[in-house]
Amino acid sequence: MPAKKHRTELSATAITKLKAPAKKPGAKAAPRLWVADSIVPGFGVRVTDKGAKTFVLRTRYPGEANAGRRELGKVGKIDLADARDKARAWLKLIAEGKDPADVEEQQRRAQVKKGATTVNAVLDSFEKDHVEGLRSGDQVKAAFTNHVRPRIGDRSIYDLKRSDITTMLNEIKAESGPVMADRVLAHVRKAFNWQMVQDDEFKSPIVRGMAKTKPKERARKRILADDEIRDVWAALEQIEQPACYPRYIRSLLLAMTRRNESAWMHTDEMESDLWVIPGSRYKNKQDHVIPITPAIRELIGEKPAGCASNSWFVFSTTHGAKPFSGFSKAKKELDRHVDKIRKAEGRVPMKQWQLHDLRRTGRSLMSRAKVDADHAERCMGHVIGGVRETYDRYEYLDEKRKAFEALASMLDMILNPPLDNVVPMHAEALP
Template sequence: MQVKISKTQVDRLSAGQMLADKEVKGFVARRLNSGAVSYGFRYRDKSTGKQRWLGLGLHGSITPDEARDLAKKAAGEVADKKDPQAELQDSRAEAKREKLVAANTVNVVLDAFEKDHVDGLRSGDQVKAAFTNHVRPRIGDKSIYDLKRSDIITMLNEIKAESGPVMADRVLAHVRKAFNWQMVQDDEFKSPIVRGMAKTKPKERARKRTLADDEIRDVWAALEQIEQPACYPRYVKSLLLAMTRRNESARMHTDEFDGDLWIIPGARSKNKQDHVIPLTPAIRGLVGEKPAGCNGNSWFVFSTTHGAKPFSGFSKAKKELDRVVAKIRKAEGRAPMKQWQLHDLRRTGRSLMSRAKVDADHAERCMGHVIGGVRETYDRYEYLEEKRKAFEALAGLVELILNPPANNVIQIAGAAK
């Protein structure tokens, strides 16, 4: 039946009946078996000659006049040799992509990657810190589908200028893993990271940096000038005097003390085995007293939360330390200090033990390394006395470096064999 489609006419329709509008050719209304009335536009695709159907909406959510206006628009597109159904599909596909893009920013992907892959890793805090300090502020709000290689290169160049090429490559490795993880479960995503983006060569990434005597004095002098965080000076000194890795010291807890021993659990050591460090006077002096406001009888030694949580503000505090060191050297007319990392203190401690004539095997044990060969069976309580003497020798040499004799000749004291 061909009439002007109106509400009155639509309400009279029985299931299966259809009305054709006499004003707009192709505009129809039909009552479905479900009882709902659907508005549509029938037309013939001029490029293929096939008849097509374009749904305009259901009666109730759209009025007959609104449906007629949509039909007129579609008729105009057909007259211009366009296919309104194909354009609607393209529009829906674009809307779907926009929704997908909005739901998959770099921040969203990193959040999911951390939850699925990073949480629980020994190095998890370092990975999260790399994302928080270097990735999220730069590309976090971007959609992963809009990322370009140039975005990654720009980010890496900024990190290199700010924190050095080694840090840039470390961040690149973490982001590459996160993007590869996303590609496994996302058909639409292709990582923009390709070979050749690294800022250093493999040989350059194998660090050999140790601090010279004057650099040790500069770092210690700068630590005395840093006011916040209060625990940071003690923490940094522990990395040299105990030759620990960053998180080994950062998560030092009084529950790990057994008399005059500090037992670093295997879950926090690189070789997955407990590492025992004698609490020499120098190391014990860094522990300090129970922090004010601490709730309980045990606490994290290096903390900004009254012992409740371990210290974690590494990047911000290191920048402040570098700033003060640069200020000291500039005031004295000396060249800027070569770029260095906290881990270099561990390597420096090992070098100083050699200067103090500490037996090489004992020095390696002080670092938590397992000596192979016939002694590869691990006993965390072995060689405690030798390790104690080695750490005391290290502390004695550091003290001489910080306070050299008047003739500037450093004597080696407290050597351990």
């Protein structure tokens, strides 16, 4: 049956009191009640024969010959003010020749897409497509896990603004230093650029000028002075957990390795008295052989308790099952002990330093020990005289062994200087 028509200025109280007319004798069904609003044309409330109330907009929609009614929402699920605003918005779309149903479907799809493209989702896809298998893959993932995901991971990439990136970088700078902030920026920039290749609608909020250091500052030349080496070694004696950390840190200097090269040291890579780092995880993509000197052998130690395998990661917190990875937390603990030592002796805090500075320090110590420059470079894994067609990973082993032994001797002299002939060495920069 047709709806009964009334026109009034709708109010929440009036809508609450609306009831469907009673069924007339002989009628198949009670008529529906239609109460039109006097404020917004075509807007009103429809009440069914069972008392259900719905906000409706009655007008001629694009593509339809006659006027029709479409629901705006159930009374109770949407309030009167919002229903009126929605009716006004629909009327505006209709005046522009747009069908509100089509517009809302487009918005719904956009919202679904928006929810599926959070920063976390993009980073997950980027890691799977681009990061996994890279030599630095673990560092990239750690940067995302420690610094990016906790801050903007749940945000849609379409909502990100330049100010969001700047705020994140400022927080990282305050927490972990400007160099780390710039590393994170570089990783996120690559991830967002990767996303733009597959997504026409996404534009990266990262722009030039966001870096927290200058290019000259990023080209580090920091090496540790003798007193700083002694402080670090003394602080390592005070660290109880993780138990492998002191040995790991010392390996970075004594073997002149990069952070992950030592962290992933595995017994499967050892051939008698040689440690062969495979090219798959070395920077120049070539195997790098390090003679295992007595000093390095001492760091390797024995099979860890609880290890069920016949091979294991040398520096591990999981009984050799996985390589050491808690770099940031352990480094902060190490720095805390160093500061404590220097404060107790009335010395100024130690200048900011990074684990990679130990590799550079080892190279400097070799120079002080009068090691031939070419042999010292080979100990660092640098190819001398260009890349050969055939690379002999076992060349210059004797020279390299003597160089690493000279490095260990120089370190021992620094840690245990003759009491009557102590010459303080200050931090210097490599040429």
